[in-house]
Amino acid sequence: DSGVTQTPKHLITATGQRVTLRCSPRSGDLSVYWYQQSLDQGLQFLIQYYNGEERAKGNILERFSAQQFPDLHSELNLSSLELGDSALYFCASSPRTGYPYEQYFGPGTRLTVT
Amino acid sequence: AQKITQTQPGMFVQEKEAVTLDCTYDTSDQSYGLFWYKQPSSGEMIFLIYQGSYDEQNATEGRYSLNFQKARKSANLVISASQLGDSAMYFCAMRERTGRRALTFGSGTRLQVQP
Numbered sequence: 001d002s003g004v005t006q007t008p009k010h011l012i013t014a015t016g017q018r019v020t021l022r023c024s025p026r027s028g029d030l031s032v033y034w035y036q037q038s039l040d041q042g043l044q045f046l047i048q049y050y051n052g053e054e055r056a057k058g059n060i061l062e063r064f065s066a067q068q069f070p071d072l073h074s075e076l077n078l079s080s081l082e083l084g085d086s087a088l089y090f091c092a093s094s095p096r097t098g099y100p101y102e103q104y105f106g107p108g109t110r111l112t113v114t
Numbered sequence: 115a116q117k118i119t120q121t122q123p124g125m126f127v128q129e130k131e132a133v134t135l136d137c138t139y140d141t142s143d144q145s146y147g148l149f150w151y152k153q154p155s156s157g158e159m160i161f162l163i164y165q166g167s168y169d170e171q172n173a174t175e176g177r178y179s180l181n182f183q184k185a186r187k188s189a190n191l192v193i194s195a196s197q198l199g200d201s202a203m204y205f206c207a208m209r210e211r212t213g214r215r216a217l218t219f220g221s222g223t224r225l226q227v228q229p
Contacts (some may be wrong), residue, residue, distance in 0.1 A: 002158070002160075002161075015169075031162070033216055035217075040227050042219060042220075042222070043205065043207075043219035043222075044216065044219075045215075045216040048215070048216055050166055056215075056216055058216055067116060079163075080210070088157060090159060092159075095214065101209075102149065102161050102164055103149075103161070103217060105151075105158060105159035105160075105161075106158075107157065107158045108157050108158065110157070
């Protein structure tokens with residue numbers, strides 16, 4: 001158990017809908033990263049938050065957005081869903097101090113868009 | 115831009131034998147970190163081992179060791195004494211030491227340990 005929690009574990013929804021994925025980082029970790037794992041694109045970095053502020057963006061679509069709340073949990077919002085958004089979405093957190101800042105991954109949310 | 119290449123889509127190894135999973139990388143940065151993660155069929159990503167670009171010694175963590183050859187830009191994972199529970203996908207990843215600390219992943223290698 002990495003200490004990172006994600007809910008829900010599975011999500012099935014229809015095209016055009018909007019969903020919210022939730023992540024709670026390990027206790028004390030300020031950084032949260034979101035990744036998408038799909039068959040055709042592999043594992044891709046989407047976005048990073050640090051202590052409530054957006055720190056870096058990767059290959060995140062404009063239909064997707066995220067935020068990190070004062071209690072440090074994070075939510076990834078996916079809207080106008082398409083079939084191609086079906087993937088495993090991971091949240092990861094890393095320590096504030098202590099190089100090499102390895103990232104610990106949650107169990108993932110498997111999104112299926114039908 | 116960083117790039118990680120894993121050229122072995124699948125590997126087989128006999129139980130109790132050692133296996134090497136290949137990883138090459140490309141970066142213009144002088145300072146970077148290399149990671150290996152394991153993804154069992156259950157889906158979670160498990161951190162295995164880390165190597166810094168300035169580390170002089172190869173990293174080791176139990177049965178895992180990282181064969182780091184900086185001039186060749188390779189960071190191969192060696193698993194000694196393979197166990198059935200080692201059957202999984204293995205991903206090599208890179209992160210810049212400064213600035214954006216997100217990971218860039220390779221395409222992965224599926225390892226199957228045979229009894």
